[in-house]
Amino acid sequence: xxxxxxxxxxxxxxxxxxxxxxxxxxxxxxxxxxxxxxxxxxxxxxxxxxxxxxxxxxxxxxxxxxxxxxxxxxxxxxxxxxxxxxxxxxxxxxxxxxxxxxxxxxxxxxxxxxxxxxxxxxxxxxxxxxxxxxxxxxxxxxxxxxxxxxxxxxxxxxxxxxxxxxxxxxxxxxxxxxxxxxxxxxxxxxxxxxxxxxxxxxxxxxxxxxxxxxxxxxxxxxxxxxxxxxxxxxxxxxxxxxxxxxxxxxxxxxxx
Numbered sequence: 001x002x003x004x005x006x007x008x009x010x011x012x013x014x015x016x017x018x019x020x021x022x023x024x025x026x027x028x029x030x031x032x033x034x035x036x037x038x039x040x041x042x043x044x045x046x047x048x049x050x051x052x053x054x055x056x057x058x059x060x061x062x063x064x065x066x067x068x069x070x071x072x073x074x075x076x077x078x079x080x081x082x083x084x085x086x087x088x089x090x091x092x093x094x095x096x097x098x099x100x101x102x103x104x105x106x107x108x109x110x111x112x113x114x115x116x117x118x119x120x121x122x123x124x125x126x127x128x129x130x131x132x133x134x135x136x137x138x139x140x141x142x143x144x145x146x147x148x149x150x151x152x153x154x155x156x157x158x159x160x161x162x163x164x165x166x167x168x169x170x171x172x173x174x175x176x177x178x179x180x181x182x183x184x185x186x187x188x189x190x191x192x193x194x195x196x197x198x199x200x201x202x203x204x205x206x207x208x209x210x211x212x213x214x215x216x217x218x219x220x221x222x223x224x225x226x227x228x229x230x231x232x233x234x235x236x237x238x239x240x241x242x243x244x245x246x247x248x249x250x251x252x253x254x255x256x
Contacts, residue, residue, distance in 0.1 A: 014089035043079035144209035176220030
């Protein structure tokens with residue numbers, strides 16, 4: 001669990017998100033130094049941006065890095081998380097664009113993941129040769145989630161923020177029937193990446209939390225137009241427009 005107290009001289013926070021988050025953060029967060037580096041890991045190279053902000057350090061990682069934009073099913077999660085570990089982060093805060101199912105969490109809402117559901121059947125582990133088992137009863141750091149609850153509830157009064165994240169395999173969006181089934185099984189927001197990062201972070205003991213930005217209605221849930229197609233550019237545009245609350249969350253982890 002990440003500790004927030006005056007006993008720490010600084011916090012080194014890992015941030016995983018998209019290009020928009022990195023560029024906006026550079027504009028909105030007071031930066032005294034910024035360095036671009038390439039981390040060498042057992043699974044390949046990972047570009048990182050290391051930012052000094054006051055006495056704290058922010059390590060930015062764009063999860064879709066690579067030639068062009070790496071599709072979600074081909075992201076090198078093990079390289080990404082090993083790079084974060086090698087950078088010595090105290091915790092990881094992920095930012096995730098999601099499709100949303102419940103009416104009380106419409107597009108534009110910003111919350112956080114309280115649980116995830118992964119029925120993809122895709123193994124994600126650092127332990128392919130030796131049997132090691134990691135508890136995921138509480139996948140997200142409780143203290144980090146309390147911090148997110150405090151910040152986001154002040155910005156969105158009355159909004160229920162804690163949400164169950166359903167991991168879809170991708171890269172295709174879901175069908176209407178799949179969304180109906182996901183809702184019945186407890187999924188509230190849908191994405192294609194985050195739980196795999198969470199599992200790997202848990203295996204090596206890095207506290208992890210995830211902000212979820214509702215970028216679009218899930219398939220079949222658009223009010224007045226249940227047959228509306230999902231468009232990636234529209235989804236990305238909506239997610240990018242809601243990064244203000246994300247920046248406030250990042251700033252809240254500073255203990256200056």
